[in-house]
Amino acid sequence: MEKESEKEKIHDQEPEKEIGAFDGYVRIFQYGSSKEYTMQAIATACALGSGVGMALVNLVFGQFITLTTDYSLGNTVPSKFRSEAGRLSLYFFVIGLCRFFLTYGYSTLYTFAAYRIIRNIRRQYLKAGLSQEIAFFDGGTSGSIAMQATSNGRLIQGGISEKLGLVVQGLSTLISAFVLAFVTQWKLTLICCCIAPAMLLAGGISATIEASIETKVLKVQAQAGAFAESIFSSSRTVQAFGLREHLLRDFDKFLQTSRKLGNKKSPLFGFLFATEYTIIFAGFGLCFWQGIRMISTGEVEEAGDVFIVLMSVVVAATSMTTIMPYLIDFVRAASAASELFRLIDRESRIDPFNECGEKPTNLTGYLDFSNVSFAYPTRPDVNVLDDFSLHIPAGKTTALVGASGSGKSTIVGMVERWYDPLSGTIKLDGQPVEQFNLKWLRQQVRLVQQEPVLFAGSVAENIANGLVGTPWESEPPTEKLARIQEAAKVAFAHDFITELPNGYDTVIGERGGLLSGGQKQRVAIARSIVSQPRILLLDEATSALDPHAEELVQRALNNVSKGRTTITIAHKLATIRDADNIVVMRNGRILEQGTHKALLQLNGAYARLVRAQDLSVVTQHPEDVSTSPDETDKEDHVALTSELTRYSTITRSALEKQLSRDDFDNWERLGLLHTVWRLIKSTPELNGTFTVLILVCFAGAASFPGQAILMSKFINVFQFTGSAMRTKGNFFALMFLVLGLGSFVVYFVMGWTSNIVAQTINHKYRKQIVNDTMKQDLQFFDRTENTTGALTSRADSYPQAVFELMGFNIALILVATTGVLSCSILSIVYAWKLGLVIVLAGLPPMLLSGYARIRMEAAMDHKISKLFSQSASIASEAVNAIRTVSSLAIETSVLERYTQELDRAIATSTKPVLFIMLPFAFTQTVEYSFLALGFWYGCRLVSFGDLSEVNFYISFLSVFFSGQQASILFGFSSSMTKATHAANYIFWLEELQPTIRDTEENRDIGPGDFGSLHMESLQFSYPMRPHARVLRGIDLQIKKGQFVAFVGASGCGKSTMISMLERFYDPVAGHIKVDALTLDQMNPWLYRGQVALVQQEPTLYPGTIRENVSMGTPTDCASMVPDSEIEAACRAANVWEFISSLPAGLMTLCGTNGTQLSGGQRQRIAIARALLRNPNLLLLDEATSALDTQSERIVQDALNEAASQGDRITIAVAHRLSTIRHADVICVFDGGKIAESGTHEELLGKGRLYPKMCEAQNLDT
Known part of the structure; x- marks a missing residue:
C-alpha cells in the first residue's frame, strides 16, 4: 500500500x-x-x-x-x-x-x-x-x-x-x-x-x-x-x-x-x-x-x-x-x-544544473542497491525492478546478464540517476546517491551505451566531450590531443581515425553518420575512458564490433576496468567471462550470481546461455593465419593505384554534379x-x-x-x-x-x-x-x-x-x-x-x-x-x-x-x-x-x-x-x-527529383520471381566523400533460397553492401542484377516492396506497437492487417510474450524513437515488422545484436526458418558469428573486397581470417 x-x-x-x-x-x-x-x-x-x-x-x-x-x-x-x-x-x-x-x-x-x-x-x-x-x-x-x-x-x-x-x-x-x-x-x-x-x-x-x-x-x-x-x-x-x-x-x-x-x-x-x-x-x-x-x-x-x-x-x-x-x-x-x-x-x-549536493574529494566507488523497486512513469503498472538488492564492490567488475527487459539497463539508468527508485535506496560509498551533486556524480561515472550516440563535429571533439567537467578540460590543445589519442589507442580506434581524410579533425556528420557502427562504438568507448572515470558502465559496449576488434577492445576494457568499479551488461558472454561477479536477472530480480566457473558448475540458467553461444573452432598455427588488414592493404596498394586514378577521374565530375544539384544555393x-x-x-x-x-x-x-x-x-x-x-x-x-x-x-x-x-x-x-x-x-x-x-x-x-x-x-x-x-x-x-x-x-x-x-x-x-x-x-x-x-x-x-x-x-x-x-x-x-x-x-x-x-x-x-x-x-x-x-x-x-525514383520507363518493371542476385565489379564511394572508396570491386553471385552472411572488421563495407542492396545508393561502377535486370532498370518501390531490412539501430515511430509492426506491409494495407498475422510475426520474433504481458498489449505506445522499450524489445519489434512483409530478400544488418542469448537463439531459429522457407534470399551482416554459422555462404570482407568465402566448415579449414574471428568468440564450457 x-x-x-x-x-x-x-x-x-x-x-x-x-x-x-x-x-x-x-x-x-x-x-x-x-x-x-x-x-x-x-x-x-x-x-x-x-x-x-x-x-x-x-x-x-x-x-x-x-x-x-x-x-x-x-x-x-x-x-x-x-x-x-x-x-x-x-x-x-x-x-x-x-x-x-x-x-x-x-x-x-x-x-x-x-x-x-x-x-x-x-x-x-x-x-x-x-x-x-x-x-x-x-x-x-x-x-x-x-x-x-x-x-x-x-x-x-x-x-x-x-x-x-x-x-x-x-x-x-x-x-x-x-x-x-x-x-x-x-x-x-x-x-x-x-x-x-x-x-x-x-x-x-x-x-x-x-x-x-x-x-x-x-x-x-x-x-x-x-x-x-x-x-x-x-x-x-x-x-x-x-x-x-x-x-x-x-x-x-x-x-x-x-x-x-x-x-x-x-x-x-x-x-x-x-x-x-x-x-x-x-x-x-x-x-x-x-x-x-x-x-x-x-x-x-x-x-x-x-x-x-x-x-x-x-x-x-x-x-x-x-x-x-x-x-x-x-x-x-x-x-x-x-x-x-x-x-x-x-x-x-532531477536537475543537472542544480549545484546543491556533496562533491567528495575521494571516491571509493562501491554501490549498494537495497530493496529497490521501480516502474517507468509511462508504464507505472509494470515493475521493472522488484525488491532488487545487490552489492557492487569497488574496483571490481560486475556483469549483468539476462533476457531483454529483465531490468539490466534500468540499473544503469538508476546509477546515472536518470530515475529515482519508487522504494528502496541506492547508495554510493554508503551514502544515498540523492545526496551527491548530480553533475559531479555523473562525471564520476562513464557510460558506453548499446546504441552509441556521437555528435556532429570532429572525432577529436567527440572524444573530448568525455573531458567536460574534469581537470583536463582546460588543458593546452597539444596535451589534450595527446590524451585523446591515448584513449583512442586503448579503444583500438586510433588506426582507423588516422586513416580518415583529416584524421582526428575529420567531421563525422550528424550522429556520427559517416562512420560505421563499429567505428562509432570505438569512438564512444574512447570518449568514456578518456577521463579515467571511477565507475564505468558498459551497456553492450562491444555489440557493434567485429570479432577481432571486439577481442582487442575487450582486452582494453578489461585493462581500464582494473581498479575501477565496472558494471557491464552483455549478451555476448565471452566478453564478461572474467567478471568478478556475474548476476543473472529475470523479471527485475536476481536469479543467480557468481563467477563464470561457479555458475557453470551450478549448471543453471547461465550455463545454458553459455552453451547456446559456443562456437567450434579448429586449432590454428600462427603461420597459417593471413596477414592483418593493414598488411593486406599495403600489398594491394601498388596494384590498385592506377585503378583508383581511373575510378576517381570517372566518378568525380558525376559526384560533384550530384552535389551541386542538391545545393539550394545553386538554384x-x-x-x-x-x-x-x-x-x-x-x-x-x-x-x-x-x-x-x-x-x-x-x-x-x-x-x-x-x-x-x-x-x-x-x-x-x-x-x-x-x-x-x-x-x-x-x-x-x-x-x-x-x-x-x-x-x-x-x-x-x-x-x-x-x-x-x-x-x-x-x-x-x-x-x-x-x-x-x-x-x-x-x-x-x-x-x-x-x-x-x-x-x-x-x-x-x-x-x-x-x-x-x-x-x-x-x-x-x-x-x-x-x-x-x-x-x-x-x-x-x-x-x-x-x-x-x-x-x-x-x-x-x-x-x-x-x-x-x-x-x-x-x-x-x-x-x-x-x-x-x-x-x-x-x-x-x-x-x-x-x-x-x-x-x-x-x-x-x-x-x-x-x-x-x-x-x-x-x-x-x-x-x-x-x-x-x-x-x-x-x-x-x-x-x-x-x-x-x-x-x-x-x-x-x-x-x-x-x-x-x-x-x-x-x-x-x-x-x-x-x-x-x-x-x-x-x-x-x-x-x-x-x-x-x-x-x-x-x-x-x-x-528536386531523386536520382533513384520511378520513371515512365521503369514504372511497371519489378524484380519478377526474384531469382538470383548477381554483383559484378561493384565499386562505391559515398557522395559526400567521393575520394574515399568503400567498395573496391565486389563480385558475388547469390542463388535463390540461399542464406549468405557478410562478416569482417568494422568499416570494411558490409553495411554499405546492405545499402546497395536496398538501393539507397547506386554504385559508381559495376552493377547489381536480379536475374537479368539491373537494379537501376527497375522501379525502386516495386523492388523494395519485395525486400525487408532490419538495421543495427532499429527505428520505431510514435504510435502503438501494432502500428509499428503493421508498417511492414504495403502502405495501403497497413491498417487492415489482421491481428492474427501480426501475432504470428511477433511470435516469430520472440516478442509476443512481452507484448502480451503489457496492460495495453499491441496498443501500447512506443514513444518517440521507441524510448518506452528496451533495445532488445525495439529490435524484436523491428524484426517482426520485417517478417510480416514476407519478403523475397531479407536483409539483416546485425539484426540480433541487441538481443539476449535466449531471445537471440529463438529469434535466430525463426530467422533461419524464414530463410529456409521457399526461395527467399537472406543476407545477414553479423559480428556475432554464432548467428551465421549455418549460412550457405559466408563472405569475409576486408578493405572493401571479399577476401574469402565459403561455409563455416570450409572457412575454418582455410585457416585465414575467419578462423581467427571464431577463435576470438569461442567460449570454454
Whole structure:
C-alpha cells in the first residue's frame, strides 16, 4: 500500500499552469539585460517622437485649410498666399526629415534588442529542456523542444522587433492627435473620440479569442514538428519500407487538426477588420456632421479648427488601422512565448544544473542497491525492478546478464540517476546517491551505451566531450590531443581515425553518420575512458564490433576496468567471462550470481546461455593465419593505384554534379511577384476564394480615392453659409456612413476569405515540404546542411513564413498597392500638372527604396536562416540524445555551443540591419517630402488660376492617402522577404527529383520471381566523400533460397553492401542484377516492396506497437492487417510474450524513437515488422545484436526458418558469428573486397581470417 502511494506520488503529472496572452507578452521583455532595456528605451522615445510628428502634421493641415479658405473668400492676397504656402511646406519637410531619423532609430534599436532578447529566451528554453529528468522525455517531447526553440522564437521576434516600433508610433500618434484635437476644440473632439474605445473594445475581444485558438494551434504544430523530426531522423527506414505515404497520412492528422482550429479564426478576422473600418468611416461621418453644425451655430469660428480636429481623428483612426494587423503578430508572439514559458517554469525533479549536493574529494566507488523497486512513469503498472538488492564492490567488475527487459539497463539508468527508485535506496560509498551533486556524480561515472550516440563535429571533439567537467578540460590543445589519442589507442580506434581524410579533425556528420557502427562504438568507448572515470558502465559496449576488434577492445576494457568499479551488461558472454561477479536477472530480480566457473558448475540458467553461444573452432598455427588488414592493404596498394586514378577521374565530375544539384544555393530564385503567382497557381481549389478575395480587395482599395473625393467636397462646404452649408455637409457626412457600411461587408469577406486562403496554403505546404523531403535520396540527408534539426526547423518555419504572407497580409498588400495606384491616377485626373509632379517625384524613390530593402533583407535572411539552422541542429541533436548528454554531464557545454551559434547569427545580422533600416525609414517618411512639394506647387497653381480649389484638394488628398498606403505596403517588406525565400526553398525541393525514383520507363518493371542476385565489379564511394572508396570491386553471385552472411572488421563495407542492396545508393561502377535486370532498370518501390531490412539501430515511430509492426506491409494495407498475422510475426520474433504481458498489449505506445522499450524489445519489434512483409530478400544488418542469448537463439531459429522457407534470399551482416554459422555462404570482407568465402566448415579449414574471428568468440564450457 505504501509502495502504491509512492508510485502515484512520483508519476502524477503536475497540472500545467496556464499563462495568459498578455502576461506572456509582457514577460518576454524580462529576458533583456540593461543593454537591451537601454536600446528599447531609446527606441521607444524615438517611436513616440515619430508618432508626435505624425500628429503635428494635422496642425499644419489646419493652418493650410484656414489659409486656402481665407484665400477663396478674398481675405488673402496671392503673394501672401504663396509666401504662407512656402512656409507651411517647409514645416512638412522638416517634420518628414525628423521622422526619418526617429524611424531609423526605433526600427534599428528595436530589432537589435529583439535579437538579443530572443537569444536569451531560446537559451533559457533549451536550458530548461536539458534540465528535465529523463522521465519527462519518455513522453515523446524531445522533438517538440528542438522545434519550438526555433519556430516559437521566430514568432516572438515578429512581435517585438520593428513592428513593436510601428505600434508604439501608432499609439503615440493616436494620443497626441487627440491631445491636439482637444486643445483645438475640446467639445467637437469629445464627440468624435468615441471611435477609439469602440475600436479598442472590438480589437480586445478579437485578440483574446484569437490568442486562445493560437495557443491550441501551436501545441498541435509542436506535436507535428516532433513527428516530422522522427521521420527525418529515420530516412533509411522510410525508404526501405516505403513508408512515405503512410507516415505522411499520420503527419497529416496533426495538420488537419491545426487547420480546423485555424479555420475557426475566419469569422473572427472578418469581424475584427470589418468593425475597424466601419467604426472609422462612421466616426468620420459623425465628426463631419457635428463640425458643420458647430460652425453654423458659431461654436467654432475657423474652418481650420474643425479640420484640425477632423484630420486628427483621421490620423488617429489611420494609426489604429495600422496597429490592428500587428495585433495578430503580438498575439502569435504571446502564444508562442507562453508555450516556451511552460517548460521554463517546469521544475525538474532531477536537475543537472542544480549545484546543491556533496562533491567528495575521494571516491571509493562501491554501490549498494537495497530493496529497490521501480516502474517507468509511462508504464507505472509494470515493475521493472522488484525488491532488487545487490552489492557492487569497488574496483571490481560486475556483469549483468539476462533476457531483454529483465531490468539490466534500468540499473544503469538508476546509477546515472536518470530515475529515482519508487522504494528502496541506492547508495554510493554508503551514502544515498540523492545526496551527491548530480553533475559531479555523473562525471564520476562513464557510460558506453548499446546504441552509441556521437555528435556532429570532429572525432577529436567527440572524444573530448568525455573531458567536460574534469581537470583536463582546460588543458593546452597539444596535451589534450595527446590524451585523446591515448584513449583512442586503448579503444583500438586510433588506426582507423588516422586513416580518415583529416584524421582526428575529420567531421563525422550528424550522429556520427559517416562512420560505421563499429567505428562509432570505438569512438564512444574512447570518449568514456578518456577521463579515467571511477565507475564505468558498459551497456553492450562491444555489440557493434567485429570479432577481432571486439577481442582487442575487450582486452582494453578489461585493462581500464582494473581498479575501477565496472558494471557491464552483455549478451555476448565471452566478453564478461572474467567478471568478478556475474548476476543473472529475470523479471527485475536476481536469479543467480557468481563467477563464470561457479555458475557453470551450478549448471543453471547461465550455463545454458553459455552453451547456446559456443562456437567450434579448429586449432590454428600462427603461420597459417593471413596477414592483418593493414598488411593486406599495403600489398594491394601498388596494384590498385592506377585503378583508383581511373575510378576517381570517372566518378568525380558525376559526384560533384550530384552535389551541386542538391545545393539550394545553386538554384535560380524567383522574385516576389512570380512567387506569389506560383503560390496562387499551386492551389486551384482556391480559385473561387482568390477571385472573391481580389474583388473585395479592389473594393476596399476604392475607399481611399473615395475618401479623398468626399473630404475634398467637405472642405469645399466651408465656403458656403447657413442652411446650404448644413445641407451639403449633412449629405457628405451621410456618404461617409454609407462608405462605412459598405466597408463592413467588404472587410468582413476579406478577413474571412484571407484566413481560409492562409490556412489552406499553410496545410498544403507543411504537408508538401515533409513529403518532398522524404522522397529525396539518402545523399540528400548526408549533406551537412540537412541535419535532422535543420530539416525540422525548415519544415515548420518555411510554411509559416508563406502562411503569414498569404493570409491577411497579402490582402492588405493588395489593398495598399491598388490604393497607391488608384489614388495616384485620381490625383493626375483631377489636376494633371500637380498630380504628375507629385506622383513622379514621390512614388519612384519610394518604390526603389522599398525594392532595395526587400533585396537586402532577402540576402540577409538567406544567410541568417542558415546560421539559425545550425543552432537548431545543436538543439535537436542534444535533446534527441538526452541520455548521452546527461551521462556525459555536458549540458552546460551544449548550451554554450548553442548560444555561440545564436551569437554568431546576431553578429552576422548587425551590419545588414543597419543598412536595411535606411530604406525602411525612407519609405515610412518620404511622403512628407512630396506632400511639401505638392502643397507648395498646388498653392502656386491655385494662386495663378491654373487649378480650382476643389480639384486641388482632391489631387492633394489623393497623394496624401497614396503616400500612407505606400508606407503601409513596405511595412510588410519583412514578411515578403521571408515568404519569398521560404517559398523558393519549397519550390526547389518540389522540383528536386531523386536520382533513384520511378520513371515512365521503369514504372511497371519489378524484380519478377526474384531469382538470383548477381554483383559484378561493384565499386562505391559515398557522395559526400567521393575520394574515399568503400567498395573496391565486389563480385558475388547469390542463388535463390540461399542464406549468405557478410562478416569482417568494422568499416570494411558490409553495411554499405546492405545499402546497395536496398538501393539507397547506386554504385559508381559495376552493377547489381536480379536475374537479368539491373537494379537501376527497375522501379525502386516495386523492388523494395519485395525486400525487408532490419538495421543495427532499429527505428520505431510514435504510435502503438501494432502500428509499428503493421508498417511492414504495403502502405495501403497497413491498417487492415489482421491481428492474427501480426501475432504470428511477433511470435516469430520472440516478442509476443512481452507484448502480451503489457496492460495495453499491441496498443501500447512506443514513444518517440521507441524510448518506452528496451533495445532488445525495439529490435524484436523491428524484426517482426520485417517478417510480416514476407519478403523475397531479407536483409539483416546485425539484426540480433541487441538481443539476449535466449531471445537471440529463438529469434535466430525463426530467422533461419524464414530463410529456409521457399526461395527467399537472406543476407545477414553479423559480428556475432554464432548467428551465421549455418549460412550457405559466408563472405569475409576486408578493405572493401571479399577476401574469402565459403561455409563455416570450409572457412575454418582455410585457416585465414575467419578462423581467427571464431577463435576470438569461442567460449570454454
